[in-house]
Amino acid sequence: MEHKKIVLEYEALAHDELFDTDAELVKKAMGATYRGYAPYSHFNVGAAILLSNGVIVEGANQENVAYPSGTCAERSACFYAHARYPEAKFEKIAIAARGTDGEFISEPVAPCGACRQALLEYEMLAGKPVMVYLVGREKVYRIPSVISLLPLAFTEF
Numbered sequence: 814m815e816h817k818k819i820v821l822e823y824e825a826l827a828h829d830e831l832f833d834t835d836a837e838l839v840k841k842a843m844g845a846t847y848r849g850y851a852p853y854s855h856f857n858v859g860a861a862i863l864l865s866n867g868v869i870v871e872g873a874n875q876e877n878v879a880y881p882s883g884t885c886a887e888r889s890a891c892f893y894a895h896a897r898y899p900e901a902k903f904e905k906i907a908i909a910a911r912g913t914d915g916e917f918i919s920e921p922v923a924p925c926g927a928c929r930q931a932l933l934e935y936e937m938l939a940g941k942p943v944m945v946y947l948v949g950r951e952k953v954y955r956i957p958s959v960i961s962l963l964p965l966a967f968t969e970f
């Protein structure tokens with residue numbers, strides 16, 4: 814038997830350590846939380862994706878009374894981005910959330926498993942790592958790629 818280990822290396826940055834496009838992307842993800850439709854969970858999530866054409870596409874969670882019919886911010890953003898700009902490659906994505914008290918959550922928010930799988934598809938289409946920014950109130954985690962959040966992923970059949 815062989816023991817193996819999966820290690821995730823990432824950076825924890827203060828908000829004022831983000832510059833230019835990174836700062837803008839995080840700000841847009843935070844702004845998108847105010848356009849979430851979350852009457853059931855009251856957990857508002859926003860996502861912003863930087864595309865290779867320079868456009869930043871935003872998404873927010875969209876809940877539904879039939880719970881599984883709704884979708885997360887990350888998937889609302891990535892499906893719209895690829896439907897609107899199918900030729901553009903994903904470069905970076907930022908994800909932010911506000912909790913039931915309306916405040917940005919203290920610990921950086923992470924995408925659910927389904928969103929990791931969906932985002933991975935676009936990272937594969939891009940042919941290079943898509944940087945992921947997980948936004949918290951004080952810290953932003955900079956993750957080097959989507960695949961690093963979904964080791965041993967299902968990628969082909």
Ligand SMILES: [Zn+2]
Nearest residue numbers: 885924925928
């Ligand atoms: Zn999700």
